Amino acid sequence: MTQQNYRKMWEALDLDLDAHDGLLEVLGKFYGDIYLSQQGRLAGAEYLDFVLSEIHGLRIQELREAQAAGRKVIGSFCVFVPEEITMAADAIQVGLCAGAEAGTEQAEQVIPRNTCALIKSFVGFKMAKLCPFTESCDLVVGETTCDGKKKAYEAFNELTPTYVMEVPQTKSKAALELWKTEIRRYLAEVEKLTGNTVTAEKLKQGIKTVNARRRVLQRLNKLRAASPAPISGRDALLINQISFYDDPERFTAKINELCDELETRIAEKQGVADEDTPRLLLSGCPMAVPNWKLPYVTESAGAVIVGEESCIGTRNFRDLVDESGTTLDEMIDALAERYMQIDCACFTPNTERLDNVTALAKDLNADGVIHYSLLFCQPYSHESMKVDKALQNEGIPMLSIETDYSMEDVEQLKTRIEAFVETLA
Amino acid sequence: MTQQNYRKMWEALDLDLDAHDGLLEVLGKFYGDIYLSQQGRLAGAEYLDFVLSEIHGLRIQELREAQAAGRKVIGSFCVFVPEEITMAADAIQVGLCAGAEAGTEQAEQVIPRNTCALIKSFVGFKMAKLCPFTESCDLVVGETTCDGKKKAYEAFNELTPTYVMEVPQTKSKAALELWKTEIRRYLAEVEKLTGNTVTAEKLKQGIKTVNARRRVLQRLNKLRAASPAPISGRDALLINQISFYDDPERFTAKINELCDELETRIAEKQGVADEDTPRLLLSGCPMAVPNWKLPYVTESAGAVIVGEESCIGTRNFRDLVDESGTTLDEMIDALAERYMQIDCACFTPNTERLDNVTALAKDLNADGVIHYSLLFCQPYSHESMKVDKALQNEGIPMLSIETDYSMEDVEQLKTRIEAFVETLA
Numbered sequence: 001m002t003q004q005n006y007r008k009m010w011e012a013l014d015l016d017l018d019a020h021d022g023l024l025e026v027l028g029k030f031y032g033d034i035y036l037s038q039q040g041r042l043a044g045a046e047y048l049d050f051v052l053s054e055i056h057g058l059r060i061q062e063l064r065e066a067q068a069a070g071r072k073v074i075g076s077f078c079v080f081v082p083e084e085i086t087m088a089a090d091a092i093q094v095g096l097c098a099g100a101e102a103g104t105e106q107a108e109q110v111i112p113r114n115t116c117a118l119i120k121s122f123v124g125f126k127m128a129k130l131c132p133f134t135e136s137c138d139l140v141v142g143e144t145t146c147d148g149k150k151k152a153y154e155a156f157n158e159l160t161p162t163y164v165m166e167v168p169q170t171k172s173k174a175a176l177e178l179w180k181t182e183i184r185r186y187l188a189e190v191e192k193l194t195g196n197t198v199t200a201e202k203l204k205q206g207i208k209t210v211n212a213r214r215r216v217l218q219r220l221n222k223l224r225a226a227s228p229a230p231i232s233g234r235d236a237l238l239i240n241q242i243s244f245y246d247d248p249e250r251f252t253a254k255i256n257e258l259c260d261e262l263e264t265r266i267a268e269k270q271g272v273a274d275e276d277t278p279r280l281l282l283s284g285c286p287m288a289v290p291n292w293k294l295p296y297v298t299e300s301a302g303a304v305i306v307g308e309e310s311c312i313g314t315r316n317f318r319d320l321v322d323e324s325g326t327t328l329d330e331m332i333d334a335l336a337e338r339y340m341q342i343d344c345a346c347f348t349p350n351t352e353r354l355d356n357v358t359a360l361a362k363d364l365n366a367d368g369v370i371h372y373s374l375l376f377c378q379p380y381s382h383e384s385m386k387v388d389k390a391l392q393n394e395g396i397p398m399l400s401i402e403t404d405y406s407m408e409d410v411e412q413l414k415t416r417i418e419a420f421v422e423t424l425a
Numbered sequence: 426m427t428q429q430n431y432r433k434m435w436e437a438l439d440l441d442l443d444a445h446d447g448l449l450e451v452l453g454k455f456y457g458d459i460y461l462s463q464q465g466r467l468a469g470a471e472y473l474d475f476v477l478s479e480i481h482g483l484r485i486q487e488l489r490e491a492q493a494a495g496r497k498v499i500g501s502f503c504v505f506v507p508e509e510i511t512m513a514a515d516a517i518q519v520g521l522c523a524g525a526e527a528g529t530e531q532a533e534q535v536i537p538r539n540t541c542a543l544i545k546s547f548v549g550f551k552m553a554k555l556c557p558f559t560e561s562c563d564l565v566v567g568e569t570t571c572d573g574k575k576k577a578y579e580a581f582n583e584l585t586p587t588y589v590m591e592v593p594q595t596k597s598k599a600a601l602e603l604w605k606t607e608i609r610r611y612l613a614e615v616e617k618l619t620g621n622t623v624t625a626e627k628l629k630q631g632i633k634t635v636n637a638r639r640r641v642l643q644r645l646n647k648l649r650a651a652s653p654a655p656i657s658g659r660d661a662l663l664i665n666q667i668s669f670y671d672d673p674e675r676f677t678a679k680i681n682e683l684c685d686e687l688e689t690r691i692a693e694k695q696g697v698a699d700e701d702t703p704r705l706l707l708s709g710c711p712m713a714v715p716n717w718k719l720p721y722v723t724e725s726a727g728a729v730i731v732g733e734e735s736c737i738g739t740r741n742f743r744d745l746v747d748e749s750g751t752t753l754d755e756m757i758d759a760l761a762e763r764y765m766q767i768d769c770a771c772f773t774p775n776t777e778r779l780d781n782v783t784a785l786a787k788d789l790n791a792d793g794v795i796h797y798s799l800l801f802c803q804p805y806s807h808e809s810m811k812v813d814k815a816l817q818n819e820g821i822p823m824l825s826i827e828t829d830y831s832m833e834d835v836e837q838l839k840t841r842i843e844a845f846v847e848t849l850a
Binding site (some may be wrong): 110111112147151152153166168170172175177178182185332345349375376379380383384385401 | 562577
């Protein structure tokens with residue numbers, strides 16, 4: 001499809017075309033600087049480059065063709081929204097734009113100034129008409145994982161239909177029951193939206209497809225334990241980011257190929273950095289496309305990132321749904337139990353996250369951890385102090401970073417990260 | 426009891442005596458400036474002055490005497506912790522110090538800087554050993570009403586035993602079930618702590634006692650609809666604040682007397698301000714003792730405050746527990762239903778609050794509303810925008826204030842509030 005036809009599509013989606021052109025231009029330049037400039041990239045990165053270059057083009061076209069054929073598109077930006085159910089109703093689940101400064105002034109008219117960049121971006125992209133994913137959605141599904149999102153969805157619902165799932169705040173038996181009810185309620189909502197019935201057979205397939213995507217991300221994660229690091233943190237983050245946008249089966253196949261290539265590299269002791277390059281685990285808040293600021297600064301500071309302990313990282317793929325269920329009830333129970341294993345900072349207490357971060361740092365042979373909290377993200381800011389303590393107890397150094405999407409603090413971050421990396425070398 | 430004996434008591438509670446002396450001195454001066462300076466105060470205010478002057482003295486002595494007799498003291502600072510249950514187990518529920526800057530630097534070592542002043546204060550008072558209520562507690566009971574508190578209780582639990590109740594985030598049937606489970610769980614916890622069994626008879630009495638306190642606060646609230654305003658907003662706030670600390674039966678009796686006096690004043694058309702003084706409703710975050718900043722600034726700016734739409738205000742007393750239950754199960758159901766009527770900003774959606782604020786402003790013949798959000802309080806900051814819209818639709822002007830406990834912005838607040846009041850005159 002030509003660029004001209006994409007413009008017609010964006011026009012049909014009522015995007016602000018001029019502003020969107022500007023966004024794509026910045027995104028392209030940014031991608032060139034941060035991604036294409038890398039030396040010795042994997043052949044499999046071609047897939048990443050293609051998906052990213054077509055993220056507002058071909059992928060949107062696919063969504064629109066699916067819609068023309070009667071399918072529905074559901075948008076979310078949280079790993080608690082059970083894609084298995086979405087798929088079982090033959091709908092498509094996609095992420096929403098939330099990784100760049102966009103429409104900030106407009107967003108601040110409906111949500112407070114002291115809101116994290118991720119939420120402000122998600123609302124801003126909608127208000128500034130810049131996200132073809134958001135505009136393609138037949139339904140947006142929110143959740144109650146933090147005060148900022150919980151209340152922002154109320155404002156968002158005035159802009160576009162927004163359905164909210166109640167994620168509990170503890171992991172008690174009663175909380176699990178609430179969550180099961182919420183999954184059933186979501187299932188009914190998706191059935192209503194699509195006109196399709198979620199059968200046991202379809203849900204089983206949905207569980208298999210999403211588990212397969214989780215497995216390939218697990219495979220990638222494990223391969224990153226190798227030294228020298230076989231893939232840059234930037235590319236690995238991009239893979240995790242793309243997992244929320246691209247077709248799940250295509251994604252799984254392509255990333256499996258990329259993992260094959262990684263295995264060859266590892267066998268040949270090839271890496272993206274020398275063996276003595278300090279290895280860092282990123283931990284904390286999710287980094288949505290194109291929020292590559294911290295990985296770029298970190299890898300420019302002489303370190304290599306070997307893992308992402310975040311929702312756009314391990315929290316998205318660590319746990320699989322049990323596939324042994326045969327009835328809808330059994331599968332819903334299995335889904336509920338899997339999702340309640342997520343170690344999101346929305347839970348109290350959330351001590352398992354401390355164990356998981358520590359174990360992950362060790363498994364990936366990380367020399368240190370950078371904890372990343374978005375400014376005004378209270379759950380992860382709180383936990384950064386606990387993670388620091390837990391890592392200290394294991395002799396793993398941690399640097400705590402609090403930032404947003406602006407580029408103003410890049411030099412300051414660079415100085416702090418370089419100093420941290422020096423202590424690890 | 427002499428001041429000397431109080432010092433011994435505070436020493437036994439391991440307070441930082443010198444810092445505590447300093448706090449009481451500031452508090453006393455503050456109280457003199459803001460309260461004792463008022464003209465034509467009610468005779469019933471003598472009770473308020475006494476309670477406040479003895480808040481760290483006589484009341485603490487009472488608590489200690491109760492403890493010596495085998496009773497337990499439970500601290501909380503949220504209207505979701507069901508005092509009926511606490512009382513039914515013969516324990517005493519009290520508020521925790523959270524209304525002044527204290528131990529800020531220490532608190533910021535365990536909770537993020539971007540935390541609201543209320544939470545920072547509650548943690549700071551503990552860490553700086555300045556609150557005899559906190560130090561008297563056999564158990565602190567937290568809840569999950571906001572991210573800031575939810576995660577702060579985790580840190581608090583490392584300082585002193587802290588039990589957390591999960592307050593749901595929606596008002597669905599499943600959420601109500603979760604909350605019922607949480608009330609039962611709390612009941613079991615209090616039984617364990619006290620060694621007492623909560624019987625239907627005792628719970629019935631607890632419900633009656635707490636409802637009686639709510640009724641007298643409702644009575645006070647209604648009397649404030651009179652013009653000229655028969656009581657200052659400062660004194661009314663203090664009554665609401667004291668309701669969390671003083672013995673419930675004494676409080677109810679004393680405030681009923683004060684209301685009798687108010688009725689006489691109203692019949693005689695006596696007031697604390699001229700009939701044409703602009704009448705304001707305060708709405709939003711709670712103001713804990715001694716957070717009198719905004720009421721003082723407001724009433725010094727030529728307005729009179731006629732209501733507090735907050736947890737230390739209407740949210741604490743608007744709804745009664747149904748008293749018709751005879752079995753424990755029936756009473757627990759009634760409790761759960763009553764607490765789930767609270768229009769806390771923790772719920773999504775929380776549209777009933779918009780109706781309630783609008784109705785309250787009208788009932789109290791308010792000329793305008795000041796919405797008060799603590800800096801970094803995301804739930805109430807979000808809702809301030811909605812409240813503004815709802816009030817605008819009814820032609821009621823609103824001023825949105827975001828502040829904390831520091832005195833740095835007093836002059837700026839004064840200027841803004843004076844300008845707002847002028848538009849109402």
